[in-house]
Amino acid sequence: MALLLVIDDDRSIIESFRILFEGNHTVIGAYNGPEALQELSKHKVDLIFLDYRLPGQDGLEVLKTILSKDPDAYVIIITGYGNFETIIQSISLGAYDYIEKPLDAEKVRITITRALESKKMSSYVKHIKDMEIENYSLSHIIGKSEKMQEVFKTVGRLVNNDVPVLITGESGTGKELIAKAIHYNSARKNDPFIAVTCSGLTETLLNNELFGHEAQAFTGADSQKKGKFEAAGDGTIFLDEIGDMPISTQSTLLRVLQEREFTRLGSTQTIRLKARIIAATNKNLLDEVRKNRFRQDLYYRVNVVSIDLPPLRERKEDIPLLVDYFIKKNNKKMKKSISGISDSANKTLVDYDWPGNVRELENVLTNVCIHLQDNYIHTLSIPSFGMQENEEADLYDDFIRTILQIHGMEKNLLKNMTRCLQERLIKKVAQMTKGNKSEMAKILGISRVTLQKKLRELSCDT
Numbered sequence: 001m002a003l004l005l006v007i008d009d010d011r012s013i014i015e016s017f018r019i020l021f022e023g024n025h026t027v028i029g030a031y032n033g034p035e036a037l038q039e040l041s042k043h044k045v046d047l048i049f050l051d052y053r054l055p056g057q058d059g060l061e062v063l064k065t066i067l068s069k070d071p072d073a074y075v076i077i078i079t080g081y082g083n084f085e086t087i088i089q090s091i092s093l094g095a096y097d098y099i100e101k102p103l104d105a106e107k108v109r110i111t112i113t114r115a116l117e118s119k120k121m122s123s124y125v126k127h128i129k130d131m132e133i134e135n136y137s138l139s140h141i142i143g144k145s146e147k148m149q150e151v152f153k154t155v156g157r158l159v160n161n162d163v164p165v166l167i168t169g170e171s172g173t174g175k176e177l178i179a180k181a182i183h184y185n186s187a188r189k190n191d192p193f194i195a196v197t198c199s200g201l202t203e204t205l206l207n208n209e210l211f212g213h214e215a216q217a218f219t220g221a222d223s224q225k226k227g228k229f230e231a232a233g234d235g236t237i238f239l240d241e242i243g244d245m246p247i248s249t250q251s252t253l254l255r256v257l258q259e260r261e262f263t264r265l266g267s268t269q270t271i272r273l274k275a276r277i278i279a280a281t282n283k284n285l286l287d288e289v290r291k292n293r294f295r296q297d298l299y300y301r302v303n304v305v306s307i308d309l310p311p312l313r314e315r316k317e318d319i320p321l322l323v324d325y326f327i328k329k330n331n332k333k334m335k336k337s338i339s340g341i342s343d344s345a346n347k348t349l350v351d352y353d354w355p356g357n358v359r360e361l362e363n364v365l366t367n368v369c370i371h372l373q374d375n376y377i378h379t380l381s382i383p384s385f386g387m388q389e390n391e392e393a394d395l396y397d398d399f400i401r402t403i404l405q406i407h408g409m410e411k412n413l414l415k416n417m418t419r420c421l422q423e424r425l426i427k428k429v430a431q432m433t434k435g436n437k438s439e440m441a442k443i444l445g446i447s448r449v450t451l452q453k454k455l456r457e458l459s460c461d462t
């Protein structure tokens with residue numbers, strides 16, 4: 001049930017809306033602009049029908065006033081048949097749609113359904129956007145260490161300043177997170193944040209990805225494709241792993257940054273560059289410059305301000321805070337109520353060197369939280385993540401040696417052992433998940449169908 005405001009000096013129109021939607025929608029009426037504004041201040045109206053021809057007033061002026069008070073208002077203009085000038089003017093001013101007099105009940109009904117759906121959709125999109133903005137508020141970036149405090153200060157200075165930023169740091173230190181924080185805390189936050197990974201693509205593919213192409217620009221280009229620079233519009237373009245960008249793409253990018261415009265491949269029309277540029281790399285870019293793998297002039301263009309994210313092992317005081325943060329995050333995501341972590345478990349986590357930085361810590365805690373039987377994390381709940389690679393390899397070697405001693409003479413050794421291992425692993429996972437098939441499939445990294453098949457094959461009883 002929606003609340004409709006019908007603004008028309010013709011009482012019979014308001015009445016016909018009432019009769020038409022009785023039991024479905026509530027209709028309130030207003031005979032002129034001032035009355036309409038009064039109603040709008042009293043009620044939260046879903047849709048507004050506005051007759052553009054009101055006595056002594058211009059309907060379009062009323063439209064402007066309504067939209068200036070509530071830019072999200074859904075206004076549908078009621079106009080005379082074929083009055084295209086009014087239609088174009090009102091739509092360009094921000095009206096959602098129009099209907100023509102004499103009113104056709106079925107058309108009005110369809111217009112209302114469509115408008116309500118579109119309104120629901122756009123408020124959903126706004127909700128998602130708000131959540132996204134909230135997710136990248138600075139309160140979600142953890143770090144009390146001096147180095148991280150410095151980073152936060154720089155981010156604070158950068159949100160109101162459009163200079164290009166280069167974010168450096170080892171893998172998993174939070175480069176993308178910081179780039180998003182800059183974007184979602186800046187005036188560009190309602191425009192897109194577009195990330196492009198510059199590694200792993202040939203120069204042709206990367207150029208195409210960044211700048212797009214026209215139809216027929218090359219063999220196989222069936223239709224026009226917009227590039228990421230165009231898609232970013234007034235937002236931010238995040239050039240991830242810029243240190244791996246092929247040299248020829250570096251030259252194109254340099255030109256784009258110098259001239260602040262670009263063209264789609266196969267087009268002569270230039271498009272203005274409006275997006276903010278943030279780049280990131282886990283390479284030492286100056287080293288790359290010295291080795292002639294990165295253009296020096298481009299280096300100075302993208303590195304107007306730099307943020308260097310310290311590895312986690314150099315800010316161990318942040319580890320307990322991050323642990324606490326990820327436990328809370330997981331509680332919310334997994335609907336759990338893990339209350340905390342023991343001192344010795346915390347120490348285990350602090351002592352470890354975290355070559356994969358915050359991402360590795362986050363993954364370890366996600367795994368711990370998934371598998372935790374009770375609501376408290378003990379040292380034993382933490383898997384052997386801290387084990388050095390060679391220690392883990394030693395364990396496997398010992399295991400295989402034992403297997404060979406016991407089963408070495410069997411026929412079909414590989415088949416039998418694989419089966420035996422799979423059976424045990426699946427049983428263990430079944431125990432951990434209390435037999436929940438979707439959870440099991442997720443942990444094992446296979447589909448539910450494959451899991452069912454395996455359970456039948458192995459005749460595992462879960």
Ligand SMILES: Nc1ncnc2c1ncn2[C@@H]1O[C@H](COP(=O)(O)OP(=O)(O)OP(=O)(O)O)[C@@H](O)[C@H]1O
Binds near residue numbers: 141143178359
């Ligand atoms: N200070 C922090 N506070 C909270 N979460 C963080 C922090 N730093 C990183 N993270 C989280 O760690 C994960 C990895 O971060 P991100 O993807 O930004 O790293 P990256 O430096 O871009 O890594 P890579 O070089 O591998 O792409 C993300 O889930 C991110 O949300």
Ligand SMILES: [Mg+2]
Binds near residue numbers: 240
């Ligand atoms: Mg990244």
